[in-house]
Amino acid sequence: MLPTKDYTSMTLDELALEEKKAKGQRIPFAFLIGLIVGIAVWSAAHKGFLLPVALMGVALLVGSRHSKKLKGIQAEISRRETLG
Template identity: 40%
Template sequence: MDRKILSEMTDEELFAEGKKQKKNKIYAGFAIGMMIGVAFWSIIHKGFILPVAIFVVIFYFAKRTNDGYQAVKKEIDSRKVL
């Protein structure tokens, strides 16, 4: 997916991207919660590979979601726009 560089976006596009990133952060939080539940279930039932794989995926989702949100927030703050 081609995405415009944040510094080239208009203020309206940037705010829309910020809203989208915030919504994605909520969805990612839900997905992470579900994965943690599956990992704990697997640990209780003596699994090992599945929890390790799930925690790696959780870390990836959390990092990616947070990086996108922080980049948009930083650009909005740098423009000093309400």
């Protein structure tokens, strides 16, 4: 697994920059997931069963990781704004 950043040790400005970067990566991640799903559908129609299942799992993993990263950043920003 890829290491994750510790958002609690970052400043509010760094968190805002990370949030902006993560939001900017939404379209490339959506394109990547769409490409993977498209290949999985094509493969299911032409080749078999194992590859589409694996590709759908990869698409789910990529989307989930990106979503968790963005939610973690937003939660830390929200926590700091309520404290101070």
